Amino acid sequence: MTDTETVFDVLANRRRRWVLGVLALSPRNPISVRGLAESIAAFEFENPTTTQTKRVRTSLRRTHLAALEDLDAIHISQDGVSPGPAFHTIFHVLAVGLTHQPHTQS
Secondary structure (H helix, E strand, O other), rough: OOOHHHHHHHHHOOOOOOOOOHHHHHOOOEOOHHHHHHHHHHHHOOOOHHHHHHHHHHHHHHHHHHHHHOOOEEEOOEEEEOOOHHHHHHHHHEEEEEEOOOOOOO
């Protein structure tokens, strides 16, 4: 696995976080790229159009899935996308980051 800074850089993107979330919640893996795009488009748009869903799918294919695969967070095959060897570790980093409440001074 790569360094912590790289993990945080990759997780800074909302669509990449959603890919991990969809995989974590899915009862079946692998998930097709189309299925991921439909799920993510539903998060982003109240009632996604076909064009919006296609744009999400294109964005996943061209940018986001490769970044997650480079971290071993996901594995991409002809069957679809599934958790990779580092999925649980990286998802844990994401979960901790989402639940962390910064301390404020009074």
